[in-house]
Structures are given as structure tokens and as C-alpha cells.
């Protein structure tokens with residue numbers, strides 16, 4: 276058997292990254308070398324994203340760049356896998372002939388066959404259910420990792436293509452996840468970030484008696500894990516029991532990432548989110564009433580069809596009132612194949628952009644004020660290493676900051692090793708970052 280040097284490019288979300296890590300693990304366990312040098316690789320594998328047009332464009336740009344390198348250099352084979360292939364199928368094969376193999380979603384576990392079989396197109400309904408453990412090559416720094424607890428989604432939000440691209444909810448059996456978390460902890464992972472399209476649905480499709488709360492309780496038995504962080508929680512799935520668990524368990528980060536998407540009842544109804552404003556306000560009150568301060572992250576879609584000036588103002592008032600710690604704001608993207616694209620009352624692009632800027636500036640002021648309130652407080656910070664611009668500063672994240680998406684703590688006094696959790700005194704604040712010194 277011939278062993279190849281393989282370069283893997285992972286685009287899109289952390290769920291995709293975990294899949295790319297499995298691909299790397301499966302290939303290296305069979306003797307292939309995973310290289311960090313694209314130009315010297317024999318095979319380039321691109322794991323793509325395609326949930327909105329911006330992601331599609333990015334995926335295509337990356338493929339075209341790698342195709343150029345293939346023509347000029349060593350790369351012998353390009354494999355494109357994931358959501359882009361699932362979304363555009365054979366059309367891509369015709370338009371980008373430099374790519375040798377195309378494979379849709381739910382195929383990562385077949386990567387060896389995909390490379391060896393001589394077939395150039397793999398696409399079918401994404402129905403694969405993970406029932407086994409896979410080796411993994413960590414793509415994140417050694418002290419943090421994502422645990423993908425399920426794939427697919429059985430909600431039917433009118434703006435979202437994910438159920439079409441990734442299929443219905445398929446939870447990974449708990450014993451596989453525990454084994455994987457134990458393995459990660461042994462390798463030095465301190466922070467486990469639970470991810471799925473909606474982690475609160477975990478277990479709904481499994482026969483055994485399991486849910487998110489029970490899974491977290493099992494993960495807490497792994498003592499080497501210092502922080503368990505919960506990402507992507509559909510509001511309707513957040514139970515009293517989950518909130519109690521977060522309130523009582525120091526090692527669960529006091530951080531909830533709850534995509535709310537909008538607050539107006541008519542819009543929520545058209546989005547098919549399955550909740551209304553009253554429900555969300557009640558949930559936020561409950562979270563704010565917990566004994567521990569919970570850092571709240573949410574995402575909003577601006578300019579959904581039918582969002583009048585009045586409705587938009589209601590959304591702005593909501594943002595001002597709730598004061599999220601972190602907020603992701605997205606301009607509505609009318610994706611082909613979604614019901615929301617067919618709604619008649621679409622909002623003009625320039626209006627959507629204007630509204631996006633307004634929400635961003637409201638949130639920037641809130642973030643800055645909240646960050647300034649942190650001055651003088653002592654918080655645990657996971658040290659991530661030197662600042663990218665100078666070795667005179669360190670950077671890290673508090674338990675209220677998720678990797679990649681939130682700000683950082685910049686440390687200008689004291690020393691800590693990468694992967695250590697140290698108490699840091701906050702001495703100054705920017706809009707999204709904090710400044711502090713190690714105590």
C-alpha cells in the first residue's frame with residue numbers, strides 16, 4: 276500500500292472541524308502522513324461549508340486556489356467533501372474538473388474507501404449513524420477541544436438548510452462520547468466544548484434513557500476536565516434540570532449559547548422556531564435569576580422577510596433590555612431550497628445592512644460597558660499562549676468566553692503556561708477584550 280502526505284482544510288463550523296479531525300485520525304492510523312504543508316502534499320482534502328452563500332463562495336475560492344496549486348506543483352489528488360457537495364451535487368463536478376473526488380455529508384468515516392476505490396462521486400441522503408469510535412487528530416490547541424455529540428437536526432426552521440444538508444438528528448451513543456472525552460482529557464484537554472446543531476435535542480433519537488443532562492453528569496466524572504462548555508442550545512430545549520446543573524456545578528462554564536434569532540412573535544412564527552417572545556423573556560429571567568452569573572451569548576437574524584421598521588425597533592429594544600454578553604448578528608440570507616426564500620415580503624439588501632449596523636453598534640456599547648464592569652474582578656483564565664503580535668503579552672479566555680467566537684483576556688503582567696487555568700485580575704477593558712494581570 277502506498278502512503279501519502281495528506282493536507283486537510285476544514286471550513287465552516289466546529290462540527291465540521293471535528294469531522295476533519297476524524298478524517299485525519301482515520302488516515303494517519305493507516306499509515307498516511309497528515310502534513311501542515313499544502314504545497315508538499317500528495318492529496319488535499321477540503322471539508323466544505325455551504326449553509327449560506329458567503330460560505331459557498333469561501334468554499335469555492337479555497338477549492339480553486341488548491342486546484343491552481345495542483346496544476347503547478349506536487350498535489351496529485353483533490354478530494355472535496357461535506358456540505359458544499361451535498362448542496363450542489365453533480366453541478367460542481369462539471370464546473371470544477373480539477374477536483375478528483377466529490378463526497379457529500381455523512382461520508383467522513385468512509386475516507387479510506389473514498390481515496391482507494393477509484394470512484395469520483397459519493398452522494399446520498401445523510402443518514403449515517405455513528406456507532407463506533409474513531410481516532411482523532413486534534414486541530415485545536417492541546418488544552419481545548421470540541422465534542423460533537425450529534426449530527427443533523429430535526430427542527431424545521433424556515434430559513435435553514437441544515438436539515439437538508441446534514442439530515443435528521445442522529446445522536447452519538449453516550450459510551451462513545453465518554454470514551455472520546457476520557458481520551459481527550461488524557462491528552463491534556465482542559466476545556467471540552469459540546470457541539471451539535473442543537474445540543475438540547477441530544478438523545479431524543481436514541482432508544483436508551485439518555486439526554487444532555489445525563490451526558491454532562493457522566494462527563495463531570497472525568498476529573499481532568501476543568502471546564503465543560505455548552506454551545507448551540509435551542510431555547511425550547513433548555514430544561515430546569517439543566518439550569519440547576521449549571522447553577523451547582525462549578526466545572527460547567529457559566530456560559531450559555533442560545534440562538535434566539537428574533538424576538539417578534541410574527542417573525543418567530545414565520546421562522547418556525549417553536550417559541551414566542553413571552554417564552555424567551557421567561558427563560559432569560561430564569562437564567563438571570565440563577566445564583567451564578569451566566570454569560571449569555573445569542574445570535575440574531577436581521578432583515579427576515581416581514582421585518583417592518585416597528586418590528587426592527589422591537590428587536591433593538593430587546594437587545595438593549597437583555598444586554599447579552601456576546602451577540603452574533605447575521606443578515607438574513609434567502610437561501611435556495613428554504614421556505615423563507617419564498618416569502619413575499621423580503622427586505623431590501625441596503626435596509627438589512629443598515630439595520631445590521633444599528634444592532635452591531637447597540638451591542639458594541641453594551642459589550643464595552645459590561646467589560647468595564649469587570650475591572651477590579653478576579654476571574655479564572657485559561658492561558659492560550661503569547662499574544663500573536665508580541666511575546667511580551669499573554670492571551671487567554673475566561674469561562675465566559677468561548678474559543679474563536681468571543682473576545683480574549685490580554686495579560687500584561689505575570690506568567691502562566693499554555694493550557695493552565697490561572698486567576699487573573701482585570702485591570703482594563705476594550706469593547707470585546709479584557710486586560711488583566713496574573714495574580
Ligand code: SF4
Nearest residue numbers: 428430432435437472
Ligand atoms: S435548529 Fe438550528 S440547525 Fe436546526 S433547523 Fe433550526 S436553525 Fe437549522
